[in-house]
Amino acid sequence: MPATILAVDDQSSFRFLLQRQLSNAGFSPLMAGSTEEAIAILEKQPVDLILSDLVMPETDGLAFLAQARERFSSIPFILLTAHGTVATAVEALKLGAFDYLEKNCTPDELQITIQRALTYHSLARENEQFKEHFQQQYSFQNIVTVSPQMGQVLESAASVANAPRTTVAIFGESGCGKEVLARAIHFAGGGMPASFVGVNCAAIPEALLESELFGHKRGSYTGAEYDREGKFGQAKGGTILLDEIGDMPLGLQAKLLRVLEERVFEAIGSDQPIAVQCRIVITTHHDLLRLVEEGLFRKDLYHRINVFPIVIPPLRERLADIPILVDYFMKLNRDDLGKSLPGVSEKGMDKLLAYPWPGNVRELRNCLERAAILVPAGELIRPDHLATVAGVPPQTQPQLQPTPGQFDYPLSFTSDEISFETITNRILDITLERCNGNKSKAASLLKVNRKWFYR
Numbered sequence: 001m002p003a004t005i006l007a008v009d010d011q012s013s014f015r016f017l018l019q020r021q022l023s024n025a026g027f028s029p030l031m032a033g034s035t036e037e038a039i040a041i042l043e044k045q046p047v048d049l050i051l052s053d054l055v056m057p058e059t060d061g062l063a064f065l066a067q068a069r070e071r072f073s074s075i076p077f078i079l080l081t082a083h084g085t086v087a088t089a090v091e092a093l094k095l096g097a098f099d100y101l102e103k104n105c106t107p108d109e110l111q112i113t114i115q116r117a118l119t120y121h122s123l124a125r126e127n128e129q130f131k132e133h134f135q136q137q138y139s140f141q142n143i144v145t146v147s148p149q150m151g152q153v154l155e156s157a158a159s160v161a162n163a164p165r166t167t168v169a170i171f172g173e174s175g176c177g178k179e180v181l182a183r184a185i186h187f188a189g190g191g192m193p194a195s196f197v198g199v200n201c202a203a204i205p206e207a208l209l210e211s212e213l214f215g216h217k218r219g220s221y222t223g224a225e226y227d228r229e230g231k232f233g234q235a236k237g238g239t240i241l242l243d244e245i246g247d248m249p250l251g252l253q254a255k256l257l258r259v260l261e262e263r264v265f266e267a268i269g270s271d272q273p274i275a276v277q278c279r280i281v282i283t284t285h286h287d288l289l290r291l292v293e294e295g296l297f298r299k300d301l302y303h304r305i306n307v308f309p310i311v312i313p314p315l316r317e318r319l320a321d322i323p324i325l326v327d328y329f330m331k332l333n334r335d336d337l338g339k340s341l342p343g344v345s346e347k348g349m350d351k352l353l354a355y356p357w358p359g360n361v362r363e364l365r366n367c368l369e370r371a372a373i374l375v376p377a378g379e380l381i382r383p384d385h386l387a388t389v390a391g392v393p394p395q396t397q398p399q400l401q402p403t404p405g406q407f408d409y410p411l412s413f414t415s416d417e418i419s420f421e422t423i424t425n426r427i428l429d430i431t432l433e434r435c436n437g438n439k440s441k442a443a444s445l446l447k448v449n450r451k452w453f454y455r
Helices: 012-024 035-044 061-071 086-094 107-137 148-160 178-188 206-214 250-262 288-293 299-305 321-337 346-354 360-374 420-434 439-446 450-454
Strands: 004-008 028-032 049-053 077-081 099-102 168-171 196-200 239-243 279-284 308-311
Touching: 004 012, 004 035, 012 028, 012 107, 028 035, 035 049, 035 061, 049 061, 049 107, 061 077, 061 086, 077 107, 086 099, 099 107, 148 178, 148 308, 168 178, 178 196, 178 239, 178 279, 196 206, 206 250, 250 299, 288 299, 321 346, 321 360, 346 360, 346 420, 420 439, 439 450
Parallel strands: 004 028, 004 049, 049 077, 077 099, 168 279, 168 308, 196 239, 239 279
Antiparallel strands: none
């Protein structure tokens, strides 16, 4: 569809010339003989660009530009005049005009300038929409929770979002949402999507990690054939996420300590210090104090990154979040699959609530995605659709057979998983399986109240 161009000039002969040039260039022209007529047109129909004469008898082009910027700020504006001066051009650009052309410009010059203005503003709109999309996707409001613990986490994160020079340390098990929280802090602080730069310290070989972080100069080492900007440089004005910092080599930890203390870094092969101009967020699933005791993590670096610690609780410690997370992920699955997915059955939800989720929210999301693919459209997700909830194929899951006078509870935990709550939940789950999902029978067998058992 051709772009609609509104041309404003008090001379009918020049309007006629402009109309012909714009039509020949493939645009859809609208003509106005005064600013009042132009405003009336703008109020009635959409316009992609405004071309306006500078000198007009009632309202000049600069005054019209000011009005258009105030009321129709999204429309690019180009001024035309027969008497161009540098001062006028500067004033026009200050007021928000895209460009300034003399009336004797060629049709090609006019067409090229209009096309540049349309392209620039189209990209600007797309960038703004892109930014809004990411801000909505990663906003604190989009982190679904009813857990008081997570409520405190979000309050702390929202507080530090306005302190871009403060190093934030996010601790939590794998899959609990550390990067999601880091992005929420970034966008809440006004960061742009492209200025969030993540580095997985565990996935990059030690020999390459320093260059990845700080960049290098051409010829600084074998294979360095060109200058390369590192992640700290790319994150200028935004946030750098140092993911799994507990796996960073000791030699590089010393260099990172200097960056945190002095807020400067140097590219490999350069002695020119570069100022750090980004927020620094670190994440890890490790117990860094234990790594310090084992000599695998520098004690001084630990204290330097632990300025504003945030600990995200594992999913098994906030079971109340599972139902609303299920609703959230099922909505995403409905949108992605284009499939009728009413939700999860009561027995299916019982199974989700009984499982300890060592993979946390990520594991829950993956589990529901698989179940959404398997379940027929229009049906509730049942326990058999969740057969791989524990990451164990159905045929290898233990089948508990009733034995008269004896009840065995096969329990096995890693050191990270074991807690009173996970042991209790595992016993409840095993009992429920033995009783074929009958909660009343399971509660009676354990000699507890049925309401307590369900909770």
